[in-house]
Amino acid sequence: MTGLFRVRLxxxxxxxxxxxxxxxxxxxxxxxxxxxxxxxxxxxxxVGSPYQIDNVWYYPREQPDYxxxxxxxxxxxxxxxKRTANGEIYDGDFLTAAHRTLPMPVNVRVTxxxxxxxxxxxxxxxxxxxxxxxxxxxxRAAELLDVVKTGTARVRVTYLGRAPLEGGGxxxxxxxxxxxxxxxxxxxxxxxxxxxxxxxxTVAPPVAAPAAPHPAPIPxxxxxxxxxxxxxxxxxxxxxxxxxxxxxxxxxxxxxxxxLSRLGGDLRISALQRGAQTLYRVRTRPLATVxxxxxxxxxxxxxxxNDAQIVVDx
Numbered sequence: 001m002t003g004l005f006r007v008r009l010x011x012x013x014x015x016x017x018x019x020x021x022x023x024x025x026x027x028x029x030x031x032x033x034x035x036x037x038x039x040x041x042x043x044x045x046x047v048g049s050p051y052q053i054d055n056v057w058y059y060p061r062e063q064p065d066y067x068x069x070x071x072x073x074x075x076x077x078x079x080x081x082k083r084t085a086n087g088e089i090y091d092g093d094f095l096t097a098a099h100r101t102l103p104m105p106v107n108v109r110v111t112x113x114x115x116x117x118x119x120x121x122x123x124x125x126x127x128x129x130x131x132x133x134x135x136x137x138x139x140r141a142a143e144l145l146d147v148v149k150t151g152t153a154r155v156r157v158t159y160l161g162r163a164p165l166e167g168g169g170x171x172x173x174x175x176x177x178x179x180x181x182x183x184x185x186x187x188x189x190x191x192x193x194x195x196x197x198x199x200x201x202t203v204a205p206p207v208a209a210p211a212a213p214h215p216a217p218i219p220x221x222x223x224x225x226x227x228x229x230x231x232x233x234x235x236x237x238x239x240x241x242x243x244x245x246x247x248x249x250x251x252x253x254x255x256x257x258x259x260l261s262r263l264g265g266d267l268r269i270s271a272l273q274r275g276a277q278t279l280y281r282v283r284t285r286p287l288a289t290v291x292x293x294x295x296x297x298x299x300x301x302x303x304x305x306n307d308a309q310i311v312v313d314x
Contacts, residue, residue: 043088043124043165047103053129056306060101066159069312070134071243071290072110073152074142075127084125092139095119095228098127099135105163107226110135112145113154113312116237119144120228122163132290132297132310144232152290154241154312160226241312242286243293247305249281256280263303266296283311 048060075098079090086104090096097108104124111118121141128136135157137147147153247263249272250256256269259282272279284300287293293310300308 043084043086043105045103045105045162045165046086048085048126051126058100060103063102064159064161066102066108066157068134069113069154069156071132071152071293071310071312072112072135072137072142072145072147072155072157073128073130073133074137074139074147076139086124088124090125090138094138095121095141095144095230096125096138097121097123097135097141098125099123099157100126100128102159103162105165107160107163107228108135109156109158109160110137110141110145111156111158111235111237112147113156113237113241115146116234117145118233118235119231120160120226122228124163131301132294134309140230144230154243156312163227238314241314243288243290244283244286244311244313245293245296245300245308246281246283246311247300247308249279251277251279253280256282259305263300263305265299265303267300 047062050057050059052058076092080092082090084090084096084104085098088096088105097110099108102108102123106123107120108123109118109120119141121137125136128134133152135155137145139148142148145153145155247267248256248259250259253269260267260269263282266285267282268285270281270283272281284296287296290310297308297310
């Protein structure tokens with residue numbers, strides 16, 4: 001065997017060994033793709049039908065004059081990537097919020113009455129479902145209002161107007177079939193009265209009476225920019241506010257006395273002059289903390305005052 005032949009034979013054997021090794025070793029696995037595909041938002045304008053949560057009925061409706069004080073909370077990662085009540089995708093980095101009865105999407109101004117910080121958010125979801133809360137903020141909105149650490153805050157929520165649909169232009173007028181889905185709220189004087197409670201069922205108040213007087217009027221220029229943009233405006237707020245559990249408001253004193261005698265406890269009648277009309281509010285004494293207000297709210301609702309609510313007032 002010549003030297004040249006021996007060299008060629010060894011080279012061929014080495015090549016065969018390499019090919020055999022390659023054949024027996026599986027190729028490396030491709031890298032795992034951890035990218036999360038978020039479905040495209042498909043938000044629609046909707047008022048929604050009445051719905052029931054924990055035996056309480058809620059009645060979504062047009063509320064262009066909505067202006068209410070109360071307690072705000074916020075919701076976070078559990079809902080990320082899920083669809084909101086109007087079909088959009090919830091993202092905690094967006095300036096959005098959940099409300100029980102406002103149409104969707106609409107823009108509202110939320111003012112923290114504890115520090116004067118005020119921003120515009122987009123209502124595109126339903127909630128909160130905890131009693132004693134009037135709005136659930138996204139994480140980013142809660143950060144801008146300094147609500148994240150405390151979890152809750154005393155706020156004022158004011159309706160500004162319709163919001164554009166996601167990825168589309170401004171919303172047109174409400175279709176007639178949506179606008180007429182529920183009867184319009186009566187425009188005349190309304191006198192509420194305590195009704196007997198139906199066993200096993202409670203009803204949320206169809207119209208929530210805002211606390212009055214309001215902490216401060218919203219300057220007209222704050223309505224000019226009607227879209228959530230992250231701009232935090234500082235507005236004048238009272239040096240101190242109090243929490244109350246308000247059970248009802250009546251134009252007739254006797255109706256207020258009847259409700260007071262039925263519920264008992266630490267409730268009182270507070271008169272409020274609104275123009276030429278006097279309202280008699282049945283409410284608690286001033287409460288210092290949210291925990292105190294929650295406890296009193298639980299007491300009066302347990303006694304049958306299903307439309308009681310926590311309000312913020314001076």
